[in-house]
Structures are given as structure tokens and as C-alpha cells.
Amino acid sequence: MAKQEVTVPDIGGAEGAEVIELLVAVGDEVEVDQGLCVVESDKASMEIPSSVAGTVVELLVAEGQELAEGALVAIIEAAGDAPAAAPAEETPEAPPASSPAAETEPVSQPEPAPVAAAAAPEIVAVPDIGTDDAVELIEIPVSVGDTVAEGDSLVVLESDKASMEVPAPFAGEVLEIRVSEGDQVKQGDELLVLQGSAASAPVPAAVSEPAPAPVASQPVAAAASPAPAPGKPTPLTQSEPASAGAGVYAGPAVRKLAREFGVPLAEVTGTGPRGRLLKEDLHAFVQQRIKSPAAAASTGAGIPVIPEMDFSQFGDVEVTQRSKMDKVTANNMQRSWLNVPHVTQYDDADITDLEAFRGSMKAEAERRGVKLTPMPFLLKACAVALRDNPKFCSSIADGGESLVYKKYIHIGMAVDTPAGLVVPVIRDVDKKSIWELAEEVIEVAGKARDRKLRPVDMQGGCFTISSLGGIGGTGFTPIVNAPEVGILGVSRADMKPVWNGAEFEPRKMLPLCLSYDHRVINGGDGGRFMTQLVSLLGDIRQIIM
Structure with missing residues (x-):
């Protein structure tokens, strides 16, 4: 057995659940069903359990991050497993020692030196999304040249039933984007090319892919660009032009709520980690608009708002933040x-x-x-x-x-x-x-x-x-x-x-x-x-x- 990935299990159809607490750290020993983190949706708080006993090698989530079913939570090395590094190092040495391998793959001989310095570019494709049908790509939060960490969102997909983010499988630099907002994609479709460091190189076999990639990417990108034009305006473009919300850092559940409210994301200030927009930010924005004199005059009705008061003028006070569920x-x-x-x-x-x-x-x-x-x-x-x-x-x-x-x-x-x-x-x-x-x-x-x-x-x-x-x-x-x-x-x-x-x-x-x-x-x-x-x-x- 090798390192095993722990993902978010079935959370009952919730659009996105926010990580509110991390229960373990890298290096901790965990048992089967032991909680790794606590997530909170609009309906409940729940712990995400470990599916395997062993040592936490990587934590792929952070407090404030929104998760959907299938999202990576942690990588755990099962208890009793031997380190997998030794076999991995021996594998590349076998082909040079074998003369048939040298004859059949002469091009691969000059490659080892560059691979040791930097990992080969890898094509990131649409993972298993639980359906064979095509889904809409509603957001590309990264650009060519951006440096991403492992687990960062690369694209956001949305079907009739759910939204999900496709995370970066490893840290690296975005070399090429092969899709556009509004495209219809399905499992296995190519999204972008990611250049990782030597430490994050996933599989040596991927070295053979970069050679044809630049050539193949040109027709793919050309075909992908006109996709939104034939008359498929998405809900996002109807209520929020791509230019207005393209640079906004927000999860799929927040974007869906913004479309329902008709709120331009670019006008909302995010209070989450790294300026991420939260649902609370949308609620606060809408409430502020309702409270404004212009909004009150236009609606002509509403419940009087209880004015804010500075209670500290009467004595000592303590202010605590209410939980999301509360x-x-x-x-x-x-x-x-x-x-x-x-x-x-x-x-x-x-x-x-x-x-x-x-x-x-x-x-x-x-x-x-x-x-x-x-x-x-x-x-x-x-x-x-x-x-x-x-x-x-x-x-x-x-x-x-x-x-x-x-x-x-x-x-x-x-x-x-x-x-x-x-x-x-x-x-x-x-x-x-x-x-x-x-x-x-x-x-x-x-x-x-x-x-x-x-x-x-x-x-x-x-x-x-x-x-x-x-x-x-x-x-x-x-x-x-x-x-x-x-x-x-x-x-x-x-x-x-x-x-x-x-x-x-x-x-x-x-x-x-x-x-x-x-x-x-x-x-x-x-x-x-x-x-x-x-x-x-x-x-x-x-x-x-």
C-alpha cells in the first residue's frame, strides 16, 4: 500500500461546505473514521473522517475554504507502509541498462537531466464529476503565468445540480489554458498545462506529453474560443459580465447566490481569506442596499431596521462572531x-x-x-x-x-x-x-x-x-x-x-x-x-x- 487520498464524502447535496476547523496537522497519526476537519454548510456542521489509518503526509485544505463532494482533504500514508521513494528512484535507472529500451526510445535518453532540474509540463484534465454529460465551465480564476499551490482552484464547473472547483494536482506555473468561460466540458477534457517543480513531478511518464502539446494546443484553443459565441449566454453573463467578475475570488456557491440576487460580484468587498467573497458578504451587500435611502424610496415598503448601538458607552462589553449555522x-x-x-x-x-x-x-x-x-x-x-x-x-x-x-x-x-x-x-x-x-x-x-x-x-x-x-x-x-x-x-x-x-x-x-x-x-x-x-x-x- 502507498499514500492514500482522503476526499470529501457524500454530504447530502450541499453546494459547498466551509472548513471551519482543522482537527489534525501534518505528521499526526490518525485512525479510521477519526475527524480530519470540521466543515459547515447552510444546514449542519460535520466532521470529515479519515478513510484510512496512518500518518498525515499532506493537508490540502485550509480554514475558510469551501469544499464539495469529492474534493481532496488530505494525503495519508497507511500505517506500516514502507517509504515508496526507493522503488520510484530505481525505476528510471532500468531503461538505460537495457539495450532494447535504448533502441526503441532513443529520444528519451537526452531527457533525464532536464527532468531532474524541473518537472515536465502536465496536462490537467476534467476529473470524475459524477456524470458523463457535459457541464458548463463558469470561471477560470487563473491566468497564463500564474503560480498556483497544490489544491488551488484552476477552473469552476457548474451543472444543473451542483458546482465544483477543479483543484491543481500539484504546485507549479500555468503555461497554457485550453478552455474558455462558457465552454461545455466533460470528464477527460483537457483544461490547461501546468509546469511543476522537480519535487512535485507526479509521474515520469508524463515527460513524453509536452512535446506534442504546443502543437496540439493551437487548434484546441481555437476551437474552444468561439464556443460561447454561438448563442449560449450563461446566467453569469446575463447578470454579471465576464469582465466584471473574472478577477473576483469567489466559490461556486457564492457565485450562484450572486446570480440569484442579481448582484455584480465586482461591487462586493470580500472578507474571507485572500479577499475571497463569502455568502455573508453578499447578504451584507444586499442589506446595505435595502437600507439605503434610494432603495427605500424605490421599494416603498419594508420592515424598519433596528439601529446599531455602541453598548461600550455603558460599560465593558465582549463581541463574538456568530457561527454560520447560528x-x-x-x-x-x-x-x-x-x-x-x-x-x-x-x-x-x-x-x-x-x-x-x-x-x-x-x-x-x-x-x-x-x-x-x-x-x-x-x-x-x-x-x-x-x-x-x-x-x-x-x-x-x-x-x-x-x-x-x-x-x-x-x-x-x-x-x-x-x-x-x-x-x-x-x-x-x-x-x-x-x-x-x-x-x-x-x-x-x-x-x-x-x-x-x-x-x-x-x-x-x-x-x-x-x-x-x-x-x-x-x-x-x-x-x-x-x-x-x-x-x-x-x-x-x-x-x-x-x-x-x-x-x-x-x-x-x-x-x-x-x-x-x-x-x-x-x-x-x-x-x-x-x-x-x-x-x-x-x-x-x-x-x-
């Missing part, structure tokens, strides 16, 4: 609150018998190695209520003209983590037993706190449960997690006197708060859902009916 969650909550007409209904469920049954199953739970909390019962009861009240399992579509009814029951479970609030989704709740749900609740909550969740783990929910559990409180108004239309808030259960018709008796009551989208759910729908849910929790035998 800011995204805040934006999502504000968007839902502004767009969804919320109604919240309150009720108490008598869970006295449920708690007695749960206590009686303590020994069985220990035998199974599972902690039996109230959450599995809440999930199961909600699944039955969702099945019988299908409006709560729908979403608005076509600008409000239609409803999409989901034939599956996936329920999100809000989890409070050090990195912020995340909502992993438990799938097919109606088809799972209480014991299966108990295991999955513990597993999912652990993954959330350990930053092991992928974006796909938090997608596809029909309904959400937000439980304050033992934290406290007698009720709250949860915000609907749009495009869902309902969310259940659960507060702390408490013993209360309940009138049974003859006397007051102590019963354990669980406060429930049901918020819903009033565009879809009316008071009658909400009342029926809550009444059934309270009944199911009061007599859990109904769950199996």
Missing part, C-alpha cells in the same frame, strides 16, 4: 415568522399511565441497552395523528395554488447542540416500534452533538417536535419549520390536581403547544389534531390500534 438558523426562523401566519393552540396531556408504563419497562430497557424516554411515545403518537389528519402532512406549492400531500411520515426532532439548534429527521416513524424509535432517538441526538450529521439527515421532514423536556417552562410558541405546516412544542411535565367528577386527584400533566400555518390549517383542523394527540398520550394502547 446565523442561518436565525435567518430561517425570521423568514418563517414573516411568511407564515402562525396560530398556536395549547393543551395538557395526562401522561400518568404512560409514565407508569415507562417505569415498569425500565428493566427491559436496561436489558436492551436502551434508555426509554418520553420522546419515542411522542413520536409514535404524532405519527398516528398525522396519519389521521393528513393536512398536517402537507406543504404549500405553486405559489399557494396547490397542496402537496406526503404519503410518508418523517418527523424532525429539534436538538440543542453546542454548535446551535439542529433538526435531524427520523424517517418512517409510523412503521417503527417504540424500541426502534428509542434507539434511533439516542443515536440521532448523539450524532447531532458530535457534529456527525449530514445535510441529508435533516431533510424531508413532514412535522417537527421541539421538546424543552427537563429544561423547564409551562408553554411556548414554537415557530413553524417551513415548508412544513405544523410543529409541536413540549414543555416540562408536572403533577397537578385534576377533577375526576368527584374529587381532585394528582395527575402528571404534560403541556403541549401546537403551532401551525393558518394558510393550510384552520382552527378545526388544529383542534382535532390536538384532541387526538392528547387522547393517544393519555392511553398509549390506542397507538397500536
